[in-house]
Amino acid sequence: MSDALPPFALPAVTRTTLALFAGASGDHNPIHIDLDHARAAGYDDVFAHGMLSMAWLGRALESWVGPTHVRDLGVRFVHLTHVGDVPTCHAVVREVDGDVAHLDLEIRLADGTVTVTGRAVVDTDALPHPSKENPHE
């Protein structure tokens, strides 16, 4: 039995992505884009915006159920994501309750570090049906 959805892989985090996300998202906190500022604040380097990770989870969710089928998305930011990290989004279907399904979400780095945990509520009908691909069904 597998209630896990296919992992959604992301490219390595670059400084360019952080700079562009600062502009696109409107979060101009220099801790994410200015190395001098990050060092003065006691960090070795800049690190990614939490909301960049959540945006990736939103993308991952829509890769699984399509846009307009996400009813609720909540996350907890539990670990920093650094330049060079390679995140992957994971989801498990925890419970199907009529027309809505509850998913447990996680973003993990290549070394297994969990950076974000979360939950989503999506339309049950929109969940992928692996059994449809089974020719013997």
Next chain:
Amino acid sequence: MTVTVPPSTFTVERGRVRLFAQVIGERGTVHDDLDVARAAGHPDLLVPPTFFYSVEIEDPEGFAFLADLGVRPDETILHGEQRFTYLADVHAGDTLLVEPRVGSVQPKKGGAMLMVERLSEFRRDGELVARGTTTLVILRREESA
């Protein structure tokens, strides 16, 4: 003392939605490609699920309430948790009214941390289209003498 957060309005620009979507890796989707969006029945680009946070933080006064709670500029503010509930699709061209209020305010770890909730409602022409909950974690610092 009741701490309040002023409402704000934000018109969702198509170019901003496209840039946001492409920066997070969307290509040829309802979020960054107008033809794809219209073919899927959308009137314009569909905002990505987490774009609502950008709508919220566009108001420079949106987090000024922290000072009213006694948070000082030298204290570290972390984004601990974020949640959105979606009630209707929002597209480029829509104007949203953001109505935030302060939720729970709880000291943790013997006062070393302060957890602050900010609850927001997003309305379009009066219709509630989304809700957001932001949980901030403030790392308290001893006031210097």
